[in-house]
Amino acid sequence: MRRFLALLFVLALTATACGGESDNATETGIGDSTGDVGDEADPQSDEEPEPEEEPEPEEDPNPLDALRVPEDYPTIQEAVDAATPGDIVLIGAGVYNESVAVETDNIVIRGVDRQGVVLDGMHSEDLANGIIVFSNGVAVENLTVQNYFSNGVFFTGDYDSDFVLEGYRISHVTALNNRKYGIYAFNASYGLIENSYAAGHTDSGYYIGQCQPCRVLLTDNISEYNTLAYSGTNAGGELYIVNNEFRLNRIGVTPNTLSSEELAPQRGGVFAGNWIHSNGNPDTSKGGDIWELAYGVGMVLPGANENLVLRNLIEGNRNGGVAVSFLPDGDVFWQATDNQIRENVFTGNGIDIVMVQQAEGDGLGNCFADNDYETSRPADIETVLPCDGPQGDLSDMIGIEFFAPPAADENMPYEDVASPGADDQMSMVDPMTAPPVTADVIPEFDTFDLDAITVPSGG
């Protein structure tokens, strides 16, 4: 277990060290293996030509002993069905109009080129998910999933038999214009989602639902042009959403509670070191009516509990930076309680911090401390709702209808939503030769070092 923890932190720290915009770099890694022109012979040289070297042995076309698509199997599904635990399915460049179901534990599904390997659902209900995984320990990496009727990549436990999927990893995946979620984990734990990109979804780019404790790390990802950047219904407990960029969505980050899934209420997430900016983008698809109440807010905690919001840079969000609110859910009003908003930097938001009225004159344990901010409701929020003292006068709290809703024409069919950052995402390094790492070793999060996380520098 410790081994995989170490791996997680190496991955996370490596990405952090490369800068907050590591995925925005234009290199793909594919070109790195091309020869160096400086090695070519100088035609002006007078030296004797060297004797011809013996020809090098032919390069192994399949050094990973992978199940290759299309060389060995015409479809991804056939390769996946043939795989046994420990195998890697290696997908060649091309467009694949198929929906892949994975029912084998501990395999790796890898594309040879993130932008060049495209699973495309053509918006057909017959191709609901790009990849749906029912098995433990599966990793999906280095490919694009787009235009699926429901979800891009979907890891799911089997709700019917109470099977919680354990162990999953998503790395260097691009999810575009799938109708519901880009990357979706449901009733699944022990996960790592990293270096991925999601745009154009009518719900969230990244969704983690129904897990407690989740034991999930979501790091170094980008989410833009979605209805929600990140959503986590009834998901918490060793849940770390750190060092991501959530930009230009309709609404930003939303840990939340709903009775439509098990394990309510949501509780116990950590949201740290994220750059949450420019949300309130009208060129996105409208999701459910409920989310329109939080249009243009960088982070909203509706019915969320015991979360730590720490050292994020929250800037330029159209209506608000952070809002703590109840969530109306049919006849139920889920209250948000005991959240701590600490050490964040706010700038240029419609209003930086909002505490929505939930209970008459009661802050319900939510507190605010050491933030760099200018505006709040109630005013001077760190004085009236401090983390280390009694609450003050809360008569200035506002209703949930506070934020200005979008205009009727601020809506776009999800198929037409743009994904401006998609082409800039990096492929994984050496996809043809990098040894496969399955997700079968369970990470531990008890030593997660929050002190190492800093406020991102932004643009």
Next chain:
Amino acid sequence: MVRAGIALLFCLLSASCAGDDPVGLFDGRRAGREPIVETETLSVDLDALEGAAIDPEPSGPIPIEIPDDALDWTGRGAVGIDVQDNAFDQRVVVVTAGTELTWTNQGRNEHNVRPAIEGAFDSISATALAMKGDSASRVFTEPGDYPYFCSLHGTATNGQTGRIIVVPADSA
């Protein structure tokens, strides 16, 4: 012989099926990949089940497995199944031929209903169950075993699956 087979089927259903509670569907703990339900294996002469959806060319009696957690809804004209995110609340139900089943979306996500055996009954599209409160119905007139699934959150054998077992009207 046919009558005897059906009678046996119904007797065992009456003895083993739960009431309206799905009998620990969501309470049990999973151990490895073992199934969590026990089953009774019944021999039913499919000659009696004219037009049954499960076997295009029956060569003799085949088993129909009735899980212990199946709900006995025989003798009712219409029944309802709640669709949650992401499960059918009443996962296995036994009904009498001619019963109308109505699926109602109680979740936040859209769902659909597709027969695991293509053509066994008419699918219900995600458009019909797009939002909470949406519902759609099918009448099952022919006895047989009708496994189904939501293709958005499962496959014919995994994830969000359900099953309708239809027994002849005169066996109730």
